[in-house]
Amino acid sequence: MRKLLTLAILFILFITGCSEQNGKTLHISTNSWIGYAPLFYAKEKGYLDKLNIQLLTNVSLAEAADVYDIGKADMVTTTQHEYYSLKNSGHDIVPVILFDRSNGGDMVLSNKDLDALLKAKKIHAYLEIDSINAEVLKDFLHHAGIDEKKVIFINKDQAKIESLKPKKGENMLIVTYVPYNLELQRNGFHQLASTKDMNTIIVIDALCTNKKILQDDKARLKQLKSVIDRSITELQADKRASYKLVKNYLGDMSYGDYIDSLQLIKWINKPSEELLKRIEPMGYKGSILIK
Numbered sequence: 001m002r003k004l005l006t007l008a009i010l011f012i013l014f015i016t017g018c019s020e021q022n023g024k025t026l027h028i029s030t031n032s033w034i035g036y037a038p039l040f041y042a043k044e045k046g047y048l049d050k051l052n053i054q055l056l057t058n059v060s061l062a063e064a065a066d067v068y069d070i071g072k073a074d075m076v077t078t079t080q081h082e083y084y085s086l087k088n089s090g091h092d093i094v095p096v097i098l099f100d101r102s103n104g105g106d107m108v109l110s111n112k113d114l115d116a117l118l119k120a121k122k123i124h125a126y127l128e129i130d131s132i133n134a135e136v137l138k139d140f141l142h143h144a145g146i147d148e149k150k151v152i153f154i155n156k157d158q159a160k161i162e163s164l165k166p167k168k169g170e171n172m173l174i175v176t177y178v179p180y181n182l183e184l185q186r187n188g189f190h191q192l193a194s195t196k197d198m199n200t201i202i203v204i205d206a207l208c209t210n211k212k213i214l215q216d217d218k219a220r221l222k223q224l225k226s227v228i229d230r231s232i233t234e235l236q237a238d239k240r241a242s243y244k245l246v247k248n249y250l251g252d253m254s255y256g257d258y259i260d261s262l263q264l265i266k267w268i269n270k271p272s273e274e275l276l277k278r279i280e281p282m283g284y285k286g287s288i289l290i291k
Contacts, residue, residue: 064078
């Protein structure tokens with residue numbers, strides 16, 4: 001009995017020591033997106049626990065940013081839109097780790113073809129207005145030649161958008177992303193455009209934090225970067241095993257949908273010099289990014 005008690009005390013001291021070594025618990029606010037699969041994978045494998053990092057998973061991009069905005073998270077996954085919004089609202093925030101570039105994962109769906117939308121007098125557009133959805137939609141409208149004045153913007157999170165059904169008497173546009181597009185397309189909506197063919201817009205997903213955490217916890221952030229790199233390597237090496245670990249974070253999608261969704265992004269955790277030069281003016285500073 002005394003031996004068991006001693007072992008228990010040693011175990012508690014070990015856990016406490018690990019926790020103290022990694023400082024306070026850091027929380028990452030994130031959302032359901034195929035490009036964040038490495039985080040979900042790392043969580044399920046226990047890699048994040050070893051770094052004393054926890055995930056706060058949200059329904060939408062905007063909701064994830066809101067959680068960070070009110071101080072409930074230390075880090076947040078964003079596209080450039082949410083990053084700019086947080087920065088412009090007074091946060092001393094910087095991108096520190098790159099995840100992916102959308103390559104078809106963000107898309108515009110409709111219940112009508114383009115000709116019908118061009119002729120329509122009124123169009124209802126469903127999207128997360130306070131997210132990259134807005135930029136994707138405006139880029140699509142501009143290049144499709146659709147007058148923005150006839151578009152009624154309807155703000156909904158993706159969990160609600162996902163349940164929409166085509167309405168016969170309504171001209172509908174939907175801006176969405178993986179995995180929410182899957183149910184919408186099963187419901188009868190078809191794709192008009194995506195980030196794969198929208199060459200004038202680039203959607204970057206990255207982990208952001210404030211400059212104080214970057215300075216005070218740089219070592220742990222470097223460890224996190226190594227964990228993300230490892231997770232990307234492992235989920236690509238054994239897609240079936242990674243699917244079982246992350247599917248619940250991605251709307252419980254099928255294995256086939258998981259494989260297809262991975263084709264709609266490009267991993268940029270090890271970015272080329274060409275990409276770094278392109279995104280530098282967008283605020284993704286090579287001197288700050290952990291590579």
